[in-house]
Amino acid sequence: MHPAQLLVVDDDPIVLDSLKELLSLEGYSVSTADSLSGARGELKQRQFHTVLLDVRLPDGNGLELVEEIGATSAAVIMMTAYGTIEDAVQAVKIGAHNYLTKPLKDEEILLNIERGLEHRSLLNENALLREQLEQNLHLENFVCQDPAMRRALEQVRIVASTDTTVLITGESGTGKTVTVRALHENSKRADKPFVEVNCGSLPETLLESELFGHVKGAFTGAVENRRGKFEVAEGGTIFLDEISNASPSLQMKLLRVLESFEFEPVGSTKTISLDVRVVLATNQELSELVSKGRFREDLYYRVNVFNIHLPPLRERRGEIPLLTHHFLEKYRSQNTRELHGFTPEVMRVLTEFDWPGNVRELENVVQRAVVLAQGAFITLTDLPVEVVGEQVMPEPEEGKEILPLKKALGRWEKQIIIEALRANNGLRKETAKGLGINRTTLYNKMREFGLLDM
Numbered sequence: 001m002h003p004a005q006l007l008v009v010d011d012d013p014i015v016l017d018s019l020k021e022l023l024s025l026e027g028y029s030v031s032t033a034d035s036l037s038g039a040r041g042e043l044k045q046r047q048f049h050t051v052l053l054d055v056r057l058p059d060g061n062g063l064e065l066v067e068e069i070g071a072t073s074a075a076v077i078m079m080t081a082y083g084t085i086e087d088a089v090q091a092v093k094i095g096a097h098n099y100l101t102k103p104l105k106d107e108e109i110l111l112n113i114e115r116g117l118e119h120r121s122l123l124n125e126n127a128l129l130r131e132q133l134e135q136n137l138h139l140e141n142f143v144c145q146d147p148a149m150r151r152a153l154e155q156v157r158i159v160a161s162t163d164t165t166v167l168i169t170g171e172s173g174t175g176k177t178v179t180v181r182a183l184h185e186n187s188k189r190a191d192k193p194f195v196e197v198n199c200g201s202l203p204e205t206l207l208e209s210e211l212f213g214h215v216k217g218a219f220t221g222a223v224e225n226r227r228g229k230f231e232v233a234e235g236g237t238i239f240l241d242e243i244s245n246a247s248p249s250l251q252m253k254l255l256r257v258l259e260s261f262e263f264e265p266v267g268s269t270k271t272i273s274l275d276v277r278v279v280l281a282t283n284q285e286l287s288e289l290v291s292k293g294r295f296r297e298d299l300y301y302r303v304n305v306f307n308i309h310l311p312p313l314r315e316r317r318g319e320i321p322l323l324t325h326h327f328l329e330k331y332r333s334q335n336t337r338e339l340h341g342f343t344p345e346v347m348r349v350l351t352e353f354d355w356p357g358n359v360r361e362l363e364n365v366v367q368r369a370v371v372l373a374q375g376a377f378i379t380l381t382d383l384p385v386e387v388v389g390e391q392v393m394p395e396p397e398e399g400k401e402i403l404p405l406k407k408a409l410g411r412w413e414k415q416i417i418i419e420a421l422r423a424n425n426g427l428r429k430e431t432a433k434g435l436g437i438n439r440t441t442l443y444n445k446m447r448e449f450g451l452l453d454m
């Protein structure tokens with residue numbers, strides 16, 4: 001691995017020297033500049049991964065440089081003294097990754113550089129993947145990084161230009177609806193209606209009239225003619241979700257629609273012909289329902305022409321960081337603070353959780369955390385217990401390396417403190433009381449275990 005390239009810009013030679021020494025020792029490759037023009041010269045010569053940038057420089061304000069650099073090419077970390085905090089905050093608004101206040105602390109600098117590098121590579125990777133996919137497929141608000149998901153989108157691209165019936169399979173919350181939308185938007189029907197009907201949400205008779213419409217007097221309550229969703233979708237795409245719930249009579253009608261694109265509204269004898277693309281979804285194994293006699297075999301063959309499968313989120317954990325950042329951007333404005341991101345601990349918990357509700361559940365958890373967050377970073381206390389709850393104490397494992405007692409106990413101590421902080425919503429006074437220690441001891445232990453941002 002090549003060392004990350006860092007550029008440090010500050011007009012104070014002491015700051016430059018000490019940062020250069022610190023960062024070189026950490027294995028980074030470090031260049032320095034003592035002015036805006038010097039920095040511009042360096043930036044022309046080399047691709048930097050992270051830029052540490054002073055706000056006040058002899059030939060201008062560091063802010064000017066932030067926009068020039070751009071968020072995806074390098075992560076910019078501002079270094080600010082007391083008098084220039086507002087400028088640093090402004091810099092974060094226009095794309096800087098974060099800011100540090102002087103006097104600088106080594107640990108903080110290193111941590112921020114690491115986060116900046118991580119953030120930048122995520123952004124870059126996303127931009128690259130998007131570029132590749134978007135050459136062929138127009139996708140909005142769709143995050144995709146996992147190989148299986150990319151194959152699914154490739155299938156979307158292939159089938160979008162045809163009128164083939166498509167079956168989408170995947171657990172609840174895996175993104176079936178957004179995928180079908182993408183399919184519609186990339187088809188020649190894009191400027192025609194997109195209609196979604198959930199076949200599990202209405203009783204049988206209502207559902208039939210919802211789909212096919214009815215004529216006045218067809219049943220009690222049918223006081224006038226009503227167009228069904230199939231007619232509303234004319235020329236466009238109709239998406240029938242939870243198709244496994246269709247009753248035998250609805251299955252028969254659907255079979256006819258898929259075979260001849262014709263139907264009659266409920267209570268009518270007039271046949272209507274249609275031009276619609278039909279997409280169906282299910283989270284059940286249709287072939288099993290066929291063998292149990294609960295789903296018509298002939299309909300199964302009509303439905304299962306082209307199958308796109310969306311894997312559950314727990315099978316594509318690699319995408320979780322990207323999705324998480326995507327949802328942070330989406331909901332960021334719901335918190336009046338400057339939210340810079342997630343603590344590494346949070347990212348680890350989110351990536352390891354099993355997500356029974358898939359992407360929808362992750363989105364809800366991030367939205368909630370954004371609202372709850374009290375500081376610049378989302379911390380473990382902002383996550384619901386069912387997500388963090390699995391973070392129980394490490395089971396003693398056989399054959400595991402033997403640690404010095406103090407260190408081994410420290411792990412347990414850290415867990416106990418995390419649990420206690422969580423139980424007290426991060427309130428240190430209550431936590432210390434609950435643990436039977438004083439606040440200073442708690443503070444010192446939190447510092448020792450790197451929990452100060454909890």
Ligand SMILES: Nc1ncnc2c1ncn2[C@@H]1O[C@H](COP(=O)(O)OP(=O)(O)OP(=O)(O)O)[C@@H](O)[C@H]1O
Nearest residue numbers: 141142143171172173174175176177178359360363
């Ligand atoms: N790849 C993705 N990128 C961005 N957002 C996504 C992605 N997948 C899902 N989402 C978001 O997650 C939520 C759930 O997605 P969606 O409604 O498409 O799931 P679903 O499979 O249709 O769920 P259900 O089975 O309950 O109908 C939506 O808010 C959607 O915007």
Ligand SMILES: [Mg+2]
Nearest residue numbers: 176177178241
């Ligand atoms: Mg859906």
